[in-house]
Amino acid sequence: MDRRFLTGAIAVAVVGVLAPLLPSYPLTLLTQAVISAIFAMSLDLLLGYTGLPSLGHAAYFGVAAYAVAILAVDAQAGFVTCLLVALVAAAVTAALFGLLAIRATGTYFLMITLALGMVVWGLAFRWVSMTKGDNGISGVPRPELALPWNLTAPLPFFYFALAAAALAWLLLGLLVRSPFGMSLKGIRESESRMRSLGYNVWLHKYLAFIISGVFAGFAGVLWSYYNGFVSPVDVQLVTSVEALLMVALGGSGTLVGPAIGAALIVFLKNFVSVYTRRWLLILGAVYIGVILFAPRGIVGALRGEASPRGER
Amino acid sequence: MSDAPALRLEDVSKAFGGLRAVDAVSLTVRPGERRALIGPNGAGKTTLFNLISGTIPVSSGSIHLFGREITRIAAHRRAALGLARTFQINNLFPALTVLDNCLLAVQGLTPTKFSMLRPVDRYPALAERARATLESVGLGDRLDATVRNLSHGEQRQLEIALALAGRPKVLLLDEPTAGLSPAESQHMARLLRALDPAITVLMIEHDMDIALEIAEHVTVLHYGRVIADGLRDAVKADPLVREIYLGA
Amino acid sequence: MTAEFWLTQAFNGVSYGALLFLLASGLSLIFGVMRIVNLAHGSYFMLGGYVGLSVMWRTGSFVAAMACGALAIALIGIAMERLFLRRLPATQTLDQVLMTIGFALIFQDLALLIWGGDPYTIPTPPMLSGAVRIGDLTFPVYRIFIVAIAIVVAAALWLALEGTRTGALIRAAVDDAEMAQGVGINVPTISLLIFALGAGLAALGGVIGGGFLGVYPGVDFEVLPYAFVVVIVGGLGSLPGAMVGSLLVGLLDNFGKALFPELSYFTLFAPMALILALRPTGLFGRG
Numbered sequence: 001m002d003r004r005f006l007t008g009a010i011a012v013a014v015v016g017v018l019a020p021l022l023p024s025y026p027l028t029l030l031t032q033a034v035i036s037a038i039f040a041m042s043l044d045l046l047l048g049y050t051g052l053p054s055l056g057h058a059a060y061f062g063v064a065a066y067a068v069a070i071l072a073v074d075a076q077a078g079f080v081t082c083l084l085v086a087l088v089a090a091a092v093t094a095a096l097f098g099l100l101a102i103r104a105t106g107t108y109f110l111m112i113t114l115a116l117g118m119v120v121w122g123l124a125f126r127w128v129s130m131t132k133g134d135n136g137i138s139g140v141p142r143p144e145l146a147l148p149w150n151l152t153a154p155l156p157f158f159y160f161a162l163a164a165a166a167l168a169w170l171l172l173g174l175l176v177r178s179p180f181g182m183s184l185k186g187i188r189e190s191e192s193r194m195r196s197l198g199y200n201v202w203l204h205k206y207l208a209f210i211i212s213g214v215f216a217g218f219a220g221v222l223w224s225y226y227n228g229f230v231s232p233v234d235v236q237l238v239t240s241v242e243a244l245l246m247v248a249l250g251g252s253g254t255l256v257g258p259a260i261g262a263a264l265i266v267f268l269k270n271f272v273s274v275y276t277r278r279w280l281l282i283l284g285a286v287y288i289g290v291i292l293f294a295p296r297g298i299v300g301a302l303r304g305e306a307s308p309r310g311e312r
Numbered sequence: 313m314s315d316a317p318a319l320r321l322e323d324v325s326k327a328f329g330g331l332r333a334v335d336a337v338s339l340t341v342r343p344g345e346r347r348a349l350i351g352p353n354g355a356g357k358t359t360l361f362n363l364i365s366g367t368i369p370v371s372s373g374s375i376h377l378f379g380r381e382i383t384r385i386a387a388h389r390r391a392a393l394g395l396a397r398t399f400q401i402n403n404l405f406p407a408l409t410v411l412d413n414c415l416l417a418v419q420g421l422t423p424t425k426f427s428m429l430r431p432v433d434r435y436p437a438l439a440e441r442a443r444a445t446l447e448s449v450g451l452g453d454r455l456d457a458t459v460r461n462l463s464h465g466e467q468r469q470l471e472i473a474l475a476l477a478g479r480p481k482v483l484l485l486d487e488p489t490a491g492l493s494p495a496e497s498q499h500m501a502r503l504l505r506a507l508d509p510a511i512t513v514l515m516i517e518h519d520m521d522i523a524l525e526i527a528e529h530v531t532v533l534h535y536g537r538v539i540a541d542g543l544r545d546a547v548k549a550d551p552l553v554r555e556i557y558l559g560a
Numbered sequence: 561m562t563a564e565f566w567l568t569q570a571f572n573g574v575s576y577g578a579l580l581f582l583l584a585s586g587l588s589l590i591f592g593v594m595r596i597v598n599l600a601h602g603s604y605f606m607l608g609g610y611v612g613l614s615v616m617w618r619t620g621s622f623v624a625a626m627a628c629g630a631l632a633i634a635l636i637g638i639a640m641e642r643l644f645l646r647r648l649p650a651t652q653t654l655d656q657v658l659m660t661i662g663f664a665l666i667f668q669d670l671a672l673l674i675w676g677g678d679p680y681t682i683p684t685p686p687m688l689s690g691a692v693r694i695g696d697l698t699f700p701v702y703r704i705f706i707v708a709i710a711i712v713v714a715a716a717l718w719l720a721l722e723g724t725r726t727g728a729l730i731r732a733a734v735d736d737a738e739m740a741q742g743v744g745i746n747v748p749t750i751s752l753l754i755f756a757l758g759a760g761l762a763a764l765g766g767v768i769g770g771g772f773l774g775v776y777p778g779v780d781f782e783v784l785p786y787a788f789v790v791v792i793v794g795g796l797g798s799l800p801g802a803m804v805g806s807l808l809v810g811l812l813d814n815f816g817k818a819l820f821p822e823l824s825y826f827t828l829f830a831p832m833a834l835i836l837a838l839r840p841t842g843l844f845g846r847g
Contacts, residue, residue: 053654055599100836107597108796110657111788112836114599118785119829127822177431179424179438186416189405196365197420198391198478204425237781241661248658278673284665291659292647 056117090217577810586758592797608763
């Protein structure tokens with residue numbers, strides 16, 4: 001356990017040291033990768049550790065992103081207010097959606113979360129008075145913190161995002177190694193056994209769902225500030241699907257795998273779109289390839305573990 | 313301590329569509345008793361276990377644990393009341409280690425299972441109990457093995473360990489020797505004989521020798537109905553039982 | 561809100577439900593037999609529409625458009641199932657579902673590549689345009705046509721399932737695939753048949769829908785949740801469920817959009833939430 005922590009800490013440090021040396025475009029990609037990593041890790045908690053395949057995870061990401069955009073642009077609210085409201089919004093959304101979704105398992109769960117994600121997308125699209133619809137909300141200013149660095153510059157914002165990602169990774173890392181985290185793994189492996197051992201399986205799944213939603217919201221907050229612009233694209237199905245692919249590619253149930261998967265997808269996406277507009281085609285083909293040939297993902301394959309996803 | 317029976321079933325039935333898998337079963341098990349539940353395949357034994365453990369709801373009748381009615385109580389809460397079970401087909405956590413499997417079992421009835429920010433290995437008391445339980449079933453040297461890689465016999469041992477880890481008062485064993493070689497069955501029999509005498513044990517078992525060796529009291533099920541219920545020698549001699557089951 | 565309003569909206573809801581039935585019935589049956597949810601199902605709808613569009617441009621025959629659309633996509637469905645989904649072990653249903661996502665992305669991009677980004681409407685034959693007047697109300701002929709097609713398809717499916725030997729085999733496989741295989745029913749062939757049928761029906765829906773919803777990039781992911789809500793509400797694997805579900809969703813969505821346009825997909829949400837709260841496996845589902 002400590003070895004992984006050490007490796008992670010070194011990785012963060014290396015990235016942190018190299019960042020000032022990067023030209024601006026790769027730096028923005030790296031910032032995006034870091035934010036996506038938080039999003040992917042939040043999904044891994046649900047999919048990799050609890051065994052709940054959510055296809056609507058962009059909902060919580062988007063709700064938080066919109067909350068920040070609306071408050072920061074219309075109400076000129078400060079960072080702390082935006083952050084708190086956004087996280088609460090994501091939590092409440094997850095709590096509501098969880099009540100519907102957690103009763104289902106496997107395929108049903110997948111479908112229900114997909115439909116719920118679409119509900120949020122539909123609201124983003126049609127509730128024009130709140131969300132400005134298809135036009136999206138632009139002009140989200142960078143947060144003004146009581147720090148000597150100006151977050152409107154790319155490098156300071158990158159460090160800000162990196163620190164946030166490191167914090168998220170730490171917290172999630174503690175969570176999955178805690179007794180609660182282990183109970184999630186138990187649920188993934190055998191719900192019936194967990195019940196006979198005295199676990200209120202529904203409650204554990206529900207809590208995991210909400211926590212996962214809050215971390216997704218955390219990523220959404222950062223994204224809103226980074227991008228300066230929030231639109232229905234951030235809540236669309238393809239966004240949820242990309243998150244799923246990041247987890248699958250990196251290796252579900254490993255936390256760090258999805259983070260790496262996120263970085264890979266971000267770089268691939270941007271690299272590929274330099275040469276061709278067929279980004280979705282390639283993404284789909286990569287997806288199929290991963291499922292067929294590397295079901296444990298990159299990190300899973302490296303660790304030589306059997307697939308943590310049991311048969312369903 | 314009241315003298316309520318450890319487990320009492322009153323007219324319990326379970327119907328699946330038109331099929332009565334369990335038909336008006338009544339039985340009473342005293343604390344500390346060892347009871348064997350036998351009967352041909354399809355007699356409803358595992359269904360009865362599923363009803364007692366709360367995995368499926370009864371169609372009619374009532375179930376009482378130490379005098380308290382548990383008929384409508386959720387499975388996980390029955391576990392908290394002291395009920396534990398094993399499964400006929402191994403129901404373990406295949407991707408986790410043997411130790412982690414048992415840790416899950418140990419923490420299941422403690423509030424620790426909601427602890428979110430401290431690593432599992434900061435709870436040495438739980439780990440100790442898990443190790444001790446695993447030792448008692450003979451898996452003390454396989455703590456770090458992934459369950460998926462265990463032999464069938466070892467998995468059956470782990471099945472029992474998981475049920476014992478929570479220090480149950482009533483233990484339901486569903487064919488503990490299923491799929492075991494004769495040597496492994498003997499080992500399992502030794503394990504079962506060494507169980508804490510304070511635990512009430514209700515055991516489904518196909519191996520008649522082991523069943524009758526461990527249990528003094530036998531209940532025979534046939535087509536979901538109790539056809540014999542008494543001390544083992546009486547049941548062995550019962551002509552109906554001999555005809556249907558023991559094949560005499 | 562006059563009676564006129566309610567009747568018109570009800571009719572629109574029914575016709576929309578008819579379209580949804582074509583889309584969702586296949587999804588429901590596929591799940592019944594194979595226990596997988598095909599996330600490329602919306603793509604079948606979309607591709608059917610595009611193929612129908614091209615055929616219509618080429619030949620001017622709406623019948624040809626419907627036939628070619630359904631057939632072409634049925635073949636794509638067969639290829640997808642045989643060449644890719646089959647390669648995963650039957651137990652890894654989650655992986656199969658995730659794989660269909662990959663296909664959905666590929667199909668979306670291919671459609672963009674072949675037909676471009678502009679929205680189109682399939683030109684409908686003059687026979688089907690215009691409207692029927694009853695009193696003060698007008699009912700577009702095209703919508704009546706959609707309802708008619710859906711009824712014909714529903715009746716044909718029902719008769720096939722209940723009245724023929726193949727139908728009995730299919731029902732057995734939908735009920736319990738393992739058991740059916742055990743008594744000698746060739747479940748893999750039946751799965752393939754159902755998959756092709758489902759894809760073809762969805763594509764047919766796409767051609768027909770193309771005449772009044774249009775065909776455009778993104779319609780695949782827009783109709784997909786509707787299909788899902790229909791089967792969630794109706795219950796996976798149930799034909800009556802798909803019928804009732806599509807009618808319900810069509811009506812509720814229509815009234816929702818007419819009365820509360822800002823709430824959009826929320827009108828999907830309400831019936832789904834209610835059904836899930838009362839019956840987690842859907843109205844007619846087997847879970």
